[in-house]
Amino acid sequence: MSDLKLRVKEMIIERLKLEGLTPDQIEDQAPLFGEGLGLDSIDALELVLGIEQVFGVKIEDEAAGMRAFKSVQALTDFIAEHAKA
Amino acid sequence: MDILAHLPHRAPLLLVDRLLEREPGLRVVAEKLVTADEPYLLDHPAGGAQVPGPLLLEMLAQAGGFLEAETLHGASIFLAGVRDARFHAPAVPGDRLRLEVAAEGAFAGLMRLQCAATCEGRDLCTATLLVKRL
Numbered sequence: 244m245s246d247l248k249l250r251v252k253e254m255i256i257e258r259l260k261l262e263g264l265t266p267d268q269i270e271d272q273a274p275l276f277g278e279g280l281g282l283d284s285i286d287a288l289e290l291v292l293g294i295e296q297v298f299g300v301k302i303e304d305e306a307a308g309m310r311a312f313k314s315v316q317a318l319t320d321f322i323a324e325h326a327k328a
Numbered sequence: 329m330d331i332l333a334h335l336p337h338r339a340p341l342l343l344v345d346r347l348l349e350r351e352p353g354l355r356v357v358a359e360k361l362v363t364a365d366e367p368y369l370l371d372h373p374a375g376g377a378q379v380p381g382p383l384l385l386e387m388l389a390q391a392g393g394f395l396e397a398e399t400l401h402g403a404s405i406f407l408a409g410v411r412d413a414r415f416h417a418p419a420v421p422g423d424r425l426r427l428e429v430a431a432e433g434a435f436a437g438l439m440r441l442q443c444a445a446t447c448e449g450r451d452l453c454t455a456t457l458l459v460k461r462l
Contacts, residue, residue: 284437284460285409285438287436288433288436288438288458291433291435292433295433302435305435305436308435
């Protein structure tokens with residue numbers, strides 16, 4: 244697992260208080276919302292704030308969110324693409 | 329600021345009396361004077377007249393309604409979630425409550441607010457609230 248992907252999974256677990264879940268139990272391609280992790284709109288806001296605080300990347304609107312929140316892999320790619328060097 | 333024109337709430341559940349400071353989208357400080365004749369003060373399980381904790385959270389959420397630049401009249405703002413609410417001291421009749429609300433971030437119509445209620449420097453309640461406009 245890439246270092247960034249591991250940090251993304253750790254941030255998800257910590258921010259959403261998914262106690263009992265470990266990073267390797269979250270599948271890279273599983274959807275974050277609905278099926279998969281089953282997150283809701285309140286979780287989405289928590290993640291948006293977490294991503295900004297931990298990685299310095301802003302998710303500006305719902306369109307960007309739709310793209311970033313498809314899966315852990317998509318979110319990792321989004322952060323890698325937008326993080327300041 | 330005309331409070332009645334901005335919030336849809338009405339007595340006895342209009343829980344903001346006055347706006348002290350307001351930066352739309354960022355920060356609001358409002359005031360609520362707790363008076364002895366308010367119906368929710370009755371029958372508090374802890375004994376004695378005091379504001380129930382959930383209504384302190386409602387006061388803070390209503391103050392948060394003034395973060396919106398336009399009037400909320402005709403729309404509704406809902407308290408969607410409460411995180412880490414802590415109650416430090418009771419609010420009692422005669423207290424002039426200072427309700428401080430700061431927007432921490434927003435996404436898809438939901439907003440997260442950092443809130444604190446104090447009275448003459450006394451900490452009464454701190455909470456993180458999630459509100460949604462529909």
